[in-house]
Amino acid sequence: MAEEAMLDYFYSTRSLQYMVAESMSKNSPLFIGNLLKKVNFVGASDISQCITRHLRFHPVNEFEPFLESSGLKPTEYTHLVPSDELFLNKLLLENHHVLCYSGVDPKRIGKIFEEAREVFGYETGVLASKIKAYEDLGFSRLFLSKLIACSPRILIGATNVQLPKVMEKLKALGFDSDWVMKHLSEEASYDWSSVYRTLSFLRDLFVDEDELRGLIREHPRLIFEDSGEWTLILAGFQTKLGSSRSEFCSLFQRFPQVQVERCVMNLRSCFLFLKEIEMEDDEIRRVFGSHSWWLGSCRLKKTSSLLINLKAYKSRVCEVVKENPEEIKKWTMGSKVEPLPDTEGYMDSKAMKTQFLLDLGYKENSEEMERALKSFRGRGSELRERFNVLVSLGFNEKDVKDMVKASPNILTQACDVLETKVNYLVNELGYPHSTLVAFPSCLKFTLQRMKLRFEMFSWLRARGKANPKLAVSTLVASSDKDFVKYFVNRHPDGLKHFEDLKNQLL
Structure with missing residues (x-):
């Protein structure tokens, strides 16, 4: 009954288009719920009358039900609600109508408002002309509606030149718009310039067109996940490791069944692990050159935990990995790590x-x-x-x-x-x-620490600010904070001299 009252208000009183008024009243449960909390009514029969009376003196901010009905949550649209406007304006409603007429799901329009708000301020005919420009490129209305929902920013500025280039390259490889639609996620936002760069990189890498076609068919996420950004990051990572062209191709052809981002994170974790066990750079390159394709699916435990569970020193673990890198597969998250024999x-x-x-x-x-x-x-x-x-x-x-x-x-x-x-x-x-026999622990401290403490002590003693019989243990073992507090600060110039000594010795 509250929804019917709101429909009547938006359509009859505010004169909004019926489709918009119906969507705002039926697809804004949180807004309606909050409104009911503000209205005093005795029973369901007088809800409509109470809401009408309430709205006569307390007009609502129409952007709230509009954005909620367009697919956004309050946490996503609160910052988008204008502070100086209550009512939806004419241009916003016109452009909303154009989007719906073009096939965009009304419940996806909130994302367009969030990412490309300029679209709703276009003068009459501007948005329609932009959409027609893409249709003239050969994009079907169904495909274009999916593209707009996924990439609202293609409607800002001039026609996106990279988008048709991407479609042209994919079409040449045998992938039509239906295939592209199948692999686009309306939850994501696509940067077609990045997709084009990634596609171009893979095209340059794979000379054989059949191999490239098979790769993209098997792993479409390489070009679509985060618009291909993680694929380019992966390429940069492997390049720094000195991977050859054949090693690049092998990695992509045997790409693990994980997200590209997860693959990069896993490879980075493996790289840090090999550095932490002090493996030589050439050996690290050798391991990654031959084994990146499965290392990308290995989420390793922390190095410190592994060393404890393996009951081995870094040098021993390093030798084990050199002999058989596939031992790493046993040290992943969730697995029980056995001590090395x-x-x-x-x-x-x-x-x-x-x-x-x-x-x-x-x-x-x-x-x-x-x-x-x-x-x-x-x-x-x-x-x-x-x-x-x-x-x-x-x-x-x-x-x-x-x-x-x-x-x-x-x-x-x-x-x-x-x-x-x-x-x-x-x-x-x-x-x-x-x-030293009485205090052998002094030999654990670094020579630099010893020299800093004893030279500072000598400087203070020469100025009568230190006890000549001070124990070695007191001088060397006390923390830096205590040494400064109880010795260095005994002389007005002590701290400055201490810092000068640090610069000389450390």
Whole structure:
């Protein structure tokens, strides 16, 4: 009854065309519902009279039911409703009529209003002439109505020159307008310049016309998904990887059954994964050159999660991928990732680590030993080498054992790095070996951090702003924020000198 009352109001009182008035009253349930909340009525029988009385003193904004009945939701049309107009104007209604007469579904006209609002301000005859220009190019009314609903902006400015070029290329390949209509989505918006560029790229890539025809028939999304933009992005990605023409063709001919955007995202994820496991660039190119067609359908787990689940270091995972890239298929989202099998080299290395820990005084098969094994990175032979380097630098073997047990991570560093840090602390700064035995964790910090902290400390001490007996652990281990707060700021020029040192050392 409310709909009938609104129809009577729009048609009889406002003198809108009957088709428009009927659509606005019957296809705007949210608008009608909101209106009923504002009207006081006793029963259904007096709804019509109450609405008529209400509208006499409270005229509605006609753009709201017009846009809702044209296929838009309130969240989509709220910003389109004019703030200075209540009533639909003559030109808007005329152009609306032209669109409907041309075969455009009234429920799709909201999208045209949203994307090409200028169309509804055309003077009498302008819109009809633009539509006729496309009809003169040989487009049927049915096909043109679908094009307008999908690409409203073809009605703005001069006739879109790329659209007929696209149709000409497709027609030459054996695809008619019915085929194009079948693969156009009214939910999408098409840029025919981009479609033309994509089609031209594929035409240049495939010399054999039959191959190109088969490709487009099998994967029409290559030219229609996002107007072909993702296909061009994919081409750019593969070009940067150094793909050859034959590799390009192989990728498109064996294109995975996924959206082009998803394919690009998956390839990017795989590329980042290979970079994160530190694979060489030439090897990455080799993997993508031969395997892009299925990598595009692999949505990988995060690298950090994979390394944990595979229970392997980056170097090991990298070697596995080099030997057989198809192992990657087992590491996708939703799959259960099994640890990599132990290699002979890994078992030998573990045995060396175990023997090294036994020599340090750990008990075999104890929880303490298991924790220590997890703390040590690198090959077993490297741990012994690094241990021997510390002994050669003036520490006795017992002290080195105590240092390693207290801070196992110091042996994750290369021999030359350990030697440089010890020489700096002992030979340049003059700290006794006992200082490092008491605080071995200082060797975990970078040499740049050490130099920055100790040079700043020396500068403050020379100006009487620091305790000469300050512990190494306090200097090196405190956070940057605390170091600035409790030491650097003791001198008015301290912060400036600290920043100058940073620029020199870091």
